[in-house]
Amino acid sequence: xxxxxxxxxxxxxxxxxxxxxxxxxxxxxxxxxxxxGVHPHASIDDSLAAIRHAEHTxxxxxxxxxxxxxxxxxxxxxxxxxxRAAGTQAELIFWIAAPYRGDGFATxxxxxxxxxxxxxxxxxxxxxxxxxMNDRPMKTAVRLGFEYAFVERxxxxxxxxxxxxxxxxxxxxxxxxxxxx
Numbered sequence: 001x002x003x004x005x006x007x008x009x010x011x012x013x014x015x016x017x018x019x020x021x022x023x024x025x026x027x028x029x030x031x032x033x034x035x036x037g038v039h040p041h042a043s044i045d046d047s048l049a050a051i052r053h054a055e056h057t058x059x060x061x062x063x064x065x066x067x068x069x070x071x072x073x074x075x076x077x078x079x080x081x082x083x084r085a086a087g088t089q090a091e092l093i094f095w096i097a098a099p100y101r102g103d104g105f106a107t108x109x110x111x112x113x114x115x116x117x118x119x120x121x122x123x124x125x126x127x128x129x130x131x132x133m134n135d136r137p138m139k140t141a142v143r144l145g146f147e148y149a150f151v152e153r154x155x156x157x158x159x160x161x162x163x164x165x166x167x168x169x170x171x172x173x174x175x176x177x178x179x180x181x
Contacts, residue, residue, distance in 0.1 A: 020044050145173060
């Protein structure tokens, strides 16, 4: 049985192989792949491989509208190298396809994933790490309640040197913010 998370407008479900064309459509683009900190997907086979990898990592979800239309992805992944560097248990990763940006889908999906991570998965901390001073995800991280931790220089897959902004959130901070609502 799939572990599905539902919000008012979205369904966060595990990736399926039939999602590969959607993933490839966006992650084949160099600008989007760089912002996500991954190599561009050269083929649908690359996207299938990523989906098969995600099947073994419980925190990965495709974000769909309630009608099943995919709009992006969200993950809260335990023990990544970046999470360890930030001193947290898990890393929040997300992207929304260009036609769906600006409608609050990223914030809604990330809120649901953080609730799942803190309440169901038992995490006590999370980081959200922004590649290249990217304004949109940085604004989302701040809106979610992540706090700036530090910046480091990093080398991308193509050799480009850019900044990597680390932000962190403790479960206590998340709990406090939700009690205030």
